[in-house]
Amino acid sequence: MEFAEVVRTRRMIRQYDPERSVPAQVITTALRNAIRAPSAGFSQGWDFVVLTEPEERQAYWAATTDVDDDMDSWLEGMQTAPVLILCLSDEAAYLRRYAEPDKGWTDMDEARWPVPYWDIDTGMAALMILLTAVDEGLGGCFFGAPPETHEDVFEAFAIPHDRNLVGVVSLGYPVPHAKSGSLKRGLRGLDQVAHYGKFGRHTPDHV
Numbered sequence: 139m140e141f142a143e144v145v146r147t148r149r150m151i152r153q154y155d156p157e158r159s160v161p162a163q164v165i166t167t168a169l170r171n172a173i174r175a176p177s178a179g180f181s182q183g184w185d186f187v188v189l190t191e192p193e194e195r196q197a198y199w200a201a202t203t204d205v206d207d208d209m210d211s212w213l214e215g216m217q218t219a220p221v222l223i224l225c226l227s228d229e230a231a232y233l234r235r236y237a238e239p240d241k242g243w244t245d246m247d248e249a250r251w252p253v254p255y256w257d258i259d260t261g262m263a264a265l266m267i268l269l270t271a272v273d274e275g276l277g278g279c280f281f282g283a284p285p286e287t288h289e290d291v292f293e294a295f296a297i298p299h300d301r302n303l304v305g306v307v308s309l310g311y312p313v314p315h316a317k318s319g320s321l322k323r324g325l326r327g328l329d330q331v332a333h334y335g336k337f338g339r340h341t342p343d344h345v
């Protein structure tokens with residue numbers, strides 16, 4: 139598939155065919171593309187916990203949902219995904235990397251960082267997985283786990299506590315389902331979000 143088509147057709151998929159498993163090679167391809175994402179200082183402070191077995195996926199949902207609550211349509215649809223990939227960032231990998239001689243910092247003070255690049259880079263890696271899914275004829279969705287459930291997720295999958303759960307990517311073969319109501323907001327155009335030379339100038343000089 140052409141890259142422009144991958145970008146144009148990508149959307150968050152919230153319902154999957156539970157009878158169609160994702161080929162192992164597709165998962166490997168998605169992960170190989172994920173580790174090609176940019177990272178500050180080539181720190182590569184990310185890890186991916188891949189859940190493909192039914193009991194593994196159920197352990198995730200058990201850790202992040204209240205069994206006493208009624209299952210809403212979003213959760214019911216997401217639980218049909220045959221693959222979940224937990225995307226973890228490693229802050230310490232970045233702090234250590236930038237304390238190395240070629241970076242010039244002599245300490246590992248996170249206050250030096252204007253934003254948490256470890257989380258941003260992991261998010262970009264997640265996007266690579268989503269784009270790969272589309273290119274392979276699958277669908278995917280990036281979503282977060284409620285903060286109060288992170289401890290249970292870490293315990294369920296033996297995740298070290300120096301990692302941060304940035305989000306989860308679900309993968310599978312999409313089936314028709316209702317579009318998100320948020321799409322009614324419409325796509326903001328370049329005439330709204332692109333600023334040339336200074337904020338508020340929406341027309342480039344060369345046009």
